[in-house]
Amino acid sequence: MLKTLSDPRKYTAYIFLLPAIAILVIGLLVPLWNSFYLSFFDWDIGTPWESKEFIGLESYSRMIVDDDVYESVWVTLKYSFWLMLLEMIAGIALAFLLEKSIRGAAVFRTIFILPLMVSPVAVGLIWRYLFDARSGIINYYLEYIGEAIPFLQNVGFERQLWLASPDLALTSVIITDVWQWTPFILIIILAGLQALPSEIIEAARIDGANTLQTIFFIKLPMISTIILVTFLMRLIDVFRALEVIYILTFGGPGLSTQVLSLHIYKTAFTSQQLGYASTISMLLIAIMLILSVGVLFYQDPLRERTA
Amino acid sequence: MQLDLASPRATPAPIRSNNKFKPSVFFHYLSLIVLSVIAIAPIFIMFLTSLKSQVLILSRKPVWFFMPTLSNYEYIIESQNFGRIVWNSVAVGLGTTILTLVAGGMAAYALARMKFPGRGIMAQTTLLIRMVPPAVLAVPIFGLWLGWGIEDGRIGLVVFYAALNLPFAVWLLIGFIQQIPVELEGAAIVDGAGPFQTFFLIIFPLMRSGFAVASIFVFRIAWNEFILALILTNRLTRTLPVAITLFLTEQGVEWGRAMAMGSAIVIPPLLITFLAARQIIAGMTAGAVKG
Numbered sequence: 135m136l137k138t139l140s141d142p143r144k145y146t147a148y149i150f151l152l153p154a155i156a157i158l159v160i161g162l163l164v165p166l167w168n169s170f171y172l173s174f175f176d177w178d179i180g181t182p183w184e185s186k187e188f189i190g191l192e193s194y195s196r197m198i199v200d201d202d203v204y205e206s207v208w209v210t211l212k213y214s215f216w217l218m219l220l221e222m223i224a225g226i227a228l229a230f231l232l233e234k235s236i237r238g239a240a241v242f243r244t245i246f247i248l249p250l251m252v253s254p255v256a257v258g259l260i261w262r263y264l265f266d267a268r269s270g271i272i273n274y275y276l277e278y279i280g281e282a283i284p285f286l287q288n289v290g291f292e293r294q295l296w297l298a299s300p301d302l303a304l305t306s307v308i309i310t311d312v313w314q315w316t317p318f319i320l321i322i323i324l325a326g327l328q329a330l331p332s333e334i335i336e337a338a339r340i341d342g343a344n345t346l347q348t349i350f351f352i353k354l355p356m357i358s359t360i361i362l363v364t365f366l367m368r369l370i371d372v373f374r375a376l377e378v379i380y381i382l383t384f385g386g387p388g389l390s391t392q393v394l395s396l397h398i399y400k401t402a403f404t405s406q407q408l409g410y411a412s413t414i415s416m417l418l419i420a421i422m423l424i425l426s427v428g429v430l431f432y433q434d435p436l437r438e439r440t441a
Numbered sequence: 442m443q444l445d446l447a448s449p450r451a452t453p454a455p456i457r458s459n460n461k462f463k464p465s466v467f468f469h470y471l472s473l474i475v476l477s478v479i480a481i482a483p484i485f486i487m488f489l490t491s492l493k494s495q496v497l498i499l500s501r502k503p504v505w506f507f508m509p510t511l512s513n514y515e516y517i518i519e520s521q522n523f524g525r526i527v528w529n530s531v532a533v534g535l536g537t538t539i540l541t542l543v544a545g546g547m548a549a550y551a552l553a554r555m556k557f558p559g560r561g562i563m564a565q566t567t568l569l570i571r572m573v574p575p576a577v578l579a580v581p582i583f584g585l586w587l588g589w590g591i592e593d594g595r596i597g598l599v600v601f602y603a604a605l606n607l608p609f610a611v612w613l614l615i616g617f618i619q620q621i622p623v624e625l626e627g628a629a630i631v632d633g634a635g636p637f638q639t640f641f642l643i644i645f646p647l648m649r650s651g652f653a654v655a656s657i658f659v660f661r662i663a664w665n666e667f668i669l670a671l672i673l674t675n676r677l678t679r680t681l682p683v684a685i686t687l688f689l690t691e692q693g694v695e696w697g698r699a700m701a702m703g704s705a706i707v708i709p710p711l712l713i714t715f716l717a718a719r720q721i722i723a724g725m726t727a728g729a730v731k732g
Contacts, residue, residue, distance in 0.1 A: 169580055231472060271486070
């Protein structure tokens, strides 16, 4: 039931909304509109706003045949596919591990959310050092283990050019993201599990279901909506992010880690083509809109939370 | 799930500790400890590296025991306008937090308690706006800001961060307002209070715990943000994350100094986490898990 005050002066609601709307208009809608507007223009960095040249749909037809754009979309898909797969599996598995009530669960939970608190810039810096080919500890211990057990050298336990070879660079940025964001999945799934009514789990046990059966046939189906929403929310964030990759590889080597959002940034501020960057922005916005409608479908912010 | 921070969900009694060795419990703890090490080690290595000289940092063999030096910290404090950079970050963080919470609190109140045309659309748009990528905003913001001729990037950052954070703040605060008994406002209105008095004198103080949770998130995002800050700030107004890029040069990375700057960025959010882990978790899960 919605509790609503019957205030005769209906306009008060709009006055309460006014500051938020003003901020959203100045901070988001005006820039977004300008981005859309700019996508029909040719404008180089450093030249005045008035000097931009109207070129209609030229940027769009250029984008359609731009291999670099396709490449960065492909990189974004590979990147998001692997990290979503790894983070969802690890996050859900860990949630079941932490669900069991044990002494010190709160301490472990606090430790596990620490990576989420680290600034993306610092995350990029830390992992750039860990992956460093010469003095990074990852290479040192890979070599160390490889020398101790020579057989393992066949499966990669030797010094690797983590950030300098195209395949490994993508692997490196995926590992970094999995380190930082798996806890996010873990925390939300854990909350979902803890909100499950214990009677149903109890009933399943009495009916003779073992732990695995309870997990796969009772608990996972019951939190499937939460899993889906978490998945979509995380995917939206993955498509938005570029800061860690900016510090870690700056999209290189070549275009091997250039996700779409970083490609937009570099088109604007490295290649200095603000108009064309806006055109590619429209592609990213279109992708994000599709994902967001998915989230909206499952979430109503006005739904009353039941105690 | 309800956002009751005072009384977390009652957990069943912990596994009884008797003296018998239980392999399952042992392996459970072992895996948790291994995972904790994975979570902490990279952050720990950053602190460690910030206390090392460049020679130790570049050695092929990792050095775990050494005589710590504060020279990296001395360098960034003395030669990089560190005080000003920290002040920029604090000012932007606080400005964003206050603006977001006041505007967000008012909007959340209207959405949670008032009926008006467009209410549903408004709530959904708020959610939808969450998806806007900072990289997309960066381009027009750069153009607009140049066009408006505003030199001080900090004001711009506060407005843009507030805009990016508002959807989440509103969403979180709606949940807190829904838990305040509606009778309180009824009583205030009967006593002759107008809607603004009711909100600022009755509801606002009751939203303290909601504001606390929201401010942790909003401040941290403003404090950590990099891309928009990189574009909008200049030599005088740059924030801590932007200052890190000073040490990433064509010739290589000045690891010690960069790690010292990184530690300065990371320490405040980590401290807040230790103090308010439960509130942070409640805020994070409020979005996805609802009763």
